[in-house]
Amino acid sequence: MRSPDTPPSIDVTGITKIFGSKTVVDRISMRVLPGEIYGFLGPNGSGKTTFLRMLCGLLKPDAGSGTCLGFDILKEPREIKRRVGYMTQRFSYYEDLSIRENLDFVGRMYGIPKRRQAVDEALERLNLKDRQKQLAGQLSGGWKQRLALAACMLHDPELLLLDEPTAGVDPSARREFWEEIHQLAARGLTVLITTHYMDEAERCHRLAYIASGHLMAEGTVAEVVEGARLVTYEISGGNQPELAARLRASDAITQAVAFGSSLHVSGSNRQLMEAVLGHALDPDHRWKEIPSELEHVFIDLMRKEREENKP
Numbered sequence: 001m002r003s004p005d006t007p008p009s010i011d012v013t014g015i016t017k018i019f020g021s022k023t024v025v026d027r028i029s030m031r032v033l034p035g036e037i038y039g040f041l042g043p044n045g046s047g048k049t050t051f052l053r054m055l056c057g058l059l060k061p062d063a064g065s066g067t068c069l070g071f072d073i074l075k076e077p078r079e080i081k082r083r084v085g086y087m088t089q090r091f092s093y094y095e096d097l098s099i100r101e102n103l104d105f106v107g108r109m110y111g112i113p114k115r116r117q118a119v120d121e122a123l124e125r126l127n128l129k130d131r132q133k134q135l136a137g138q139l140s141g142g143w144k145q146r147l148a149l150a151a152c153m154l155h156d157p158e159l160l161l162l163d164e165p166t167a168g169v170d171p172s173a174r175r176e177f178w179e180e181i182h183q184l185a186a187r188g189l190t191v192l193i194t195t196h197y198m199d200e201a202e203r204c205h206r207l208a209y210i211a212s213g214h215l216m217a218e219g220t221v222a223e224v225v226e227g228a229r230l231v232t233y234e235i236s237g238g239n240q241p242e243l244a245a246r247l248r249a250s251d252a253i254t255q256a257v258a259f260g261s262s263l264h265v266s267g268s269n270r271q272l273m274e275a276v277l278g279h280a281l282d283p284d285h286r287w288k289e290i291p292s293e294l295e296h297v298f299i300d301l302m303r304k305e306r307e308e309n310k311p
């Protein structure tokens with residue numbers, strides 16, 4: 001379906017947003033292809049939502065340019081908004097209306113043509129048909145998210161912006177939600193999604209890590225991990241809290257985090273790290289190198305950003 005010649009769904013350069021004296025999004029450039037699931041990760045307040053809102057024509061950038069679904073983000077925001085489904089962090093619905101009634105209400109509010117058909121299709125597409133008469137207030141977290149997704153898909157968008165759609169939803173419901181997302185993407189829908197969950201980051205085709213408005217890393221999970229050039233060791237046995245405190249005091253160790261009954265220790269200079277470990281470990285500690293994971297990399301990127309932008 002995709003080829004290198006496919007026009008991107010998103011193609012923006014130097015996107016910047018300043019609120020007051022604070023640059024919340026700082027010269028971010030990005031391309032996303034149709035049918036891609038693109039994840040946005042980063043600490044709270046790092047500018048993910050603001051960036052998404054600029055892409056879909058809801059907020060005007062202070063600098064930068066580009067297109068979304070082929071339309072100019074500065075000059076044609078209305079065209080973009082018509083083709084985007086946006087699931088915000090605070091989706092609201094009427095608890096005492098059924099799933100169908102809620103969707104019908106949304107359809108009425110947005111003046112969706114052939115409303116009944118649109119609602120039927122949304123119910124079908126998100127496997128909500130059997131539950132259509134159930135009151136929204138009685139739904140579990142996972143089904144509520146699915147209702148929210150159905151609502152933002154009523155107008156048959158080409159691009160979905162999902163802002164932390166699975167916050168607070170249990171792992172099995174999250175997994176089902178992601179199955180839906182993958183099916184929608186396989187039909188050509190482009191999906192931009194923000195999340196704080198590492199397992200969800202790994203389900204994206206590509207992802208971006210943003211800290212304090214800066215794009216710190218971008219690519220597939222493998223590319224992001226590879227690009228960080230992080231070395232990680234797993235240490236088991238011995239007194240781990242005491243060891244962790246000692247290791248954190250060393251400049252060669254950028255993170256020492258408890259993972260179950262072992263300690264994961266990361267840094268970027270293998271030689272220095274091994275010297276520090278050789279000195280700090282007791283005979284009852286065992287250690288081995290393990291592949292760095294996305295979480296190690298993100299924590300490292302957050303630290304780097306803080307250091308680079310120290311006041």
Ligand SMILES: Nc1ncnc2c1ncn2[C@@H]1O[C@H](COP(=O)(O)OP(=O)(O)OP(=O)(O)O)[C@@H](O)[C@H]1O
Pocket residue numbers: 019024042043044045046047048049050051
């Ligand atoms: N309309 C606004 N006016 C002023 N400041 C704003 C506005 N919208 C967002 N901000 C600020 O911009 C920064 C980035 O916010 P944003 O919501 O984009 O971050 P985020 O990465 O989506 O955070 P989270 O993960 O918590 O949702 C924050 O400091 C926020 O307070």
